[in-house]
Amino acid sequence: MSQELSIKDIAREIYVILYSKRKNEQRIMIRTYFDANAEEPIIFVQGHEEIIRQFLLMATIFISITTEIYSITDSVIAGDNHIVSIDAIIKYRLPLKPILFRQEIELRTITKFEFNEQKKIVRHEDIWSIKDLLENVPFMGWIYSYFGRKSIGLITNQLVEWMGTRSL
Numbered sequence: 745m746s747q748e749l750s751i752k753d754i755a756r757e758i759y760v761i762l763y764s765k766r767k768n769e770q771r772i773m774i775r776t777y778f779d780a781n782a783e784e785p786i787i788f789v790q791g792h793e794e795i796i797r798q799f800l801l802m803a804t805i806f807i808s809i810t811t812e813i814y815s816i817t818d819s820v821i822a823g824d825n826h827i828v829s830i831d832a833i834i835k836y837r838l839p840l841k842p843i844l845f846r847q848e849i850e851l852r853t854i855t856k857f858e859f860n861e862q863k864k865i866v867r868h869e870d871i872w873s874i875k876d877l878l879e880n881v882p883f884m885g886w887i888y889s890y891f892g893r894k895s896i897g898l899i900t901n902q903l904v905e906w907m908g909t910r911s912l
Contacts, residue, residue: 752816755857757826758865763811763834765803766774771796779864795868808837824861829854 754777759775774796783790783912789798802809813832821827838848851872858867 751826751828751859751863752817752818754819755830755859756813758857759813759830759832759855760811762799763802763832764809765806767803770799770803774799777865778868779860779862779866782865782867784868793802802836803901806836807839808835811837816910820859825866827857828857829860830857849877874877 758773758777761769764770767827775792778792778795780791781797783862784795784798789795795856811832811834813830815831817829819829831854832852834853835850838847838849840847856867856869857865857870859883860866
């Protein structure tokens with residue numbers, strides 16, 4: 745007797761395949777579990793083929809993609825739709841020599857899948873920190889960490905001081 749998978753179990757299975765190098769399984773997962781009109785709002789792609797191409801691009805660019813899931817939460821929204829949120833670390837390994845550059849980009853993400861009544865994903869969104877991304881991009885991370893953040897801090901502090909003394 746087989747037990748039906750919960751929406752959280754389905755989301756976990758989809759997530760692990762999407763954020764991997766398993767291209768054939770990605771195609772199958774997207775065609776099976778994504779609604780024909782599903783969308784990804786950040787890069788605004790819609791439909792099976794466009795979504796498949798986005799994940800195939802990631803699987804092609806990186807040497808490896810691994811995930812570490814911290815938590816999965818599920819909430820019911822209007823009707824029988826569910827939002828499943830996955831809090832995880834995704835590690836993207838770059839095809840670079842580690843002499844000057846970091847070879848791995850580690851990005852903490854919150855992935856949201858919105859499932860309809862038929863357990864099909866109608867919307868997929870990844871939420872991540874621009875700070876985390878910039879700090880992990882080869883060479884850019886060093887510039888951002890040591891110059892960008894400090895410079896912006898100095899400039900904003902000077903603006904606040906200047907504006908504070910002008911309003912007296």
